[in-house]
Amino acid sequence: MSDKAMNDKVCVGAIGGSFGVKGEVRLKSFCADPEAIADYAPLTTEDGATAYTVTLTGQIKNGLSARLGGVKTKEEADALKGVRLYAPRDRLPALPDDEFYHADLIGLTILDTGGTELGRVKAVLNHGADDLLEVHMPGSPKTFLLPFTRACVPTVDLAGGRIIADPPEGLI
Template sequence: MASDRVCVGAIAGAFGVRGEVRLKSFCAQPEAIAAYAPLWSEDDTRQFSVRLGQAIPNGFSARLSGIDTREEAEALKGLRLFADRERLPALPDDEFYHADLIGLTVLDTGGAVLGRVSAVLNHGAGDILEIQRPGKGNALLPFTLAVVPTVDLAAGRIIADPPEGLWE
């Protein structure tokens, strides 16, 4: 996948019998996903224009260019969709695209390396950083201002003040 693209949504399956898909948007304003088209598959082999339909639980019904049958729509289930970064809005200083956080080195407030961000998770209660610790497995770190006071994208690092006992 091109590094100048950001994951903005995923196909959750077919919707109806005429080739529409269930589209889950990862955007702060979910309906904005259509404005970021064309959307690309992760492997850069397919691109889609998007026309949103009705809001449905956990997303939208949507029509993607080139998808005309239920079988074609169902075959896309699980496909993550990416938008060109230049089509996305600029963010305020205290907000970040998940793609920009993955791979950053995580340091504690004393400068000791804790690990690298391997994923950004969100199960509804806020973002959580998955930190890959060298030789120790992974740990989860709440992505809050109290726990992660500094994100320095230019330097490629995050300064964290993890809760007591998290790294044992």
């Protein structure tokens, strides 16, 4: 799939496996309002080969239960465990200036306030508090975690493909 095609889609959730025995799935929503995931349907797989309608059926621990179009059995639902679901970017709400889709941050170059390259964003993680940027250091297999706060990341320049960071002393 081309970079342009991937940039036109945003990952909004993932299937956590089956829920019950009648083809429902456990759905992890990555949306600010978890139930809004159904509003962006049909959702597609990463390669765009399969599209699913989404009907939410309830809230469960760590997610939602849902029916996906075409999924009729527990076995079919189990086979989808781990599949990430994507929505077209133009179906998603516009974000305020200080908010970003995680997909837009991955791959950006991170420079320190002096212009030295620190690395590229490998992933955006969230373990309950603020987001963390996992940064892959240039010329090294190592990564480090940078808090995605205004203090540590004063500038995100999506158009320029870069982030200006002011990491805490001793982080790197």
